[in-house]
Every structure is written in C-alpha cells, then in structure tokens.
Amino acid sequence: MLRRLQDHPRLLELAYQASYRLLRPFRRWLVPESRAERFLAGLERVSKRALFDCRMCGQCILHSTGMTCPMTCPKNLRNGPCGGVLLNGNCEILPDKPCVWVLAWERSKHMPVFGDEIVHIQAPLNNRLQGTSAWINDFHLQQEMTPDGWVE
Numbered sequence: 001m002l003r004r005l006q007d008h009p010r011l012l013e014l015a016y017q018a019s020y021r022l023l024r025p026f027r028r029w030l031v032p033e034s035r036a037e038r039f040l041a042g043l044e045r046v047s048k049r050a051l052f053d054c055r056m057c058g059q060c061i062l063h064s065t066g067m068t069c070p071m072t073c074p075k076n077l078r079n080g081p082c083g084g085v086l087l088n089g090n091c092e093i094l095p096d097k098p099c100v101w102v103l104a105w106e107r108s109k110h111m112p113v114f115g116d117e118i119v120h121i122q123a124p125l126n127n128r129l130q131g132t133s134a135w136i137n138d139f140h141l142q143q144e145m146t147p148d149g150w151v152e
Contacts, residue, residue: 002050009107012051012067013114019135027139032132041133058129058137064117066107073100078122123150 005012023030030036041056048054048069052062055071061078062069070078074093081101084092089102108118123146129137 003053005051006067006103006107009067009110009115010112013063013111016063016067017113023135024139030133030136030139032136032140037133037136040135041131044133044135056131057125058132058134059123059125060134060138061122063111063114064120064122066104066109066111066115066118068100068104068107070100070104070122077101078125 030040044054044060045056048056048060048062052067052069053072054060054069057071060069070076073082074091075082077100081099082092085099085102086092086095089098091097091099105118108115126146129141
C-alpha cells in the first residue's frame with residue numbers, strides 16, 4: 001500500500017527536502033557507529049523498506065532516481081537499464097514487473113528539484129556501508145562513499 005506513494009514523486013521529493021532540513025541541524029550528533037545511527041538506521045529500515053523496498057545499501061540516491069530504489073533492479077544496476085528492457089517497459093529478468101529504470105525515468109519527470117539528476121552517473125556502491133544509515137553517511141562519509149579514483 002505505501003509503495004503506491006512512489007507514484008507521487010513530487011510529494012516524496014518535498015518530504016525528502018523537509019527531512020534533510022530537519023536532520024541537518026543535528027548532524028554533529030548523527031555520527032557513524034553511534035546510538036543515533038542505530039536508531040536512525042532502524043527507522044530508515046522500517047520506513048524505506050515499506051515505501052521503496054529499500055535494501056539498506058547505506059548510499060541512498062532515491063532523490064536522484066525518481067524516488068525509485070535502483071537496488072531493487074534484479075541486476076543491482078545503479079546507473080540505468082541493462083539494455084534488456086522488454087518492449088512493454090518490463091524487466092527481462094522479471095517480465096511481469098516493470099523495469100526499475102523505466103519507472104525511475106518516468107517518475108523523475110515529475111520532480112522539479114532533483115528530477116534532472118537522473119542523468120548523473122552514480123559512483124559504485126561501497127559495500128562496507130551496507131546496513132548503515134544513508135542520512136548519516138550523507139552528512140559525514142561522502143569521501144568513503146566514493147571509491148578512490150572516482151571523479152564525479
């Protein structure tokens with residue numbers, strides 16, 4: 001039921017912006033490996049799982065992908081479709097489901113603030129951040145989230 005909210009990316013974009021503004025003043029207390037992180041990661045796990053089928057990669061880019069989690073792609077592709085998208089827009093691996101990236105592209109068109117970020121190339125995942133809070137990582141671990149030699 002909550003996943004239907006994904007079809008309203010503008011509303012989710014506003015919620016993302018509000019959450020960022022709400023958490024930013026507390027970032028000095030929202031540090032990696034703290035009680036605050038355990039609490040926030042638990043909150044993210046419950047809420048983002050229900051809304052986005054979140055995989056808790058620790059490097060959330062929902063705002064850059066039309067509020068569609070790219071990690072739900074069966075091939076874990078973080079930078080667009082694989083080329084095996086069926087003519088009806090469905091996934092070649094799960095042909096009864098729409099391609100995650102087709103959904104992301106369509107949804108990003110309804111996001112006036114972050115919608116254009118769909119064309120940005122995303123850094124590869126740092127698997128050491130799996131299960132950690134994406135918010136805390138965003139505030140404190142930008143360098144660790146991007147592999148050595150990666151240039152945006």
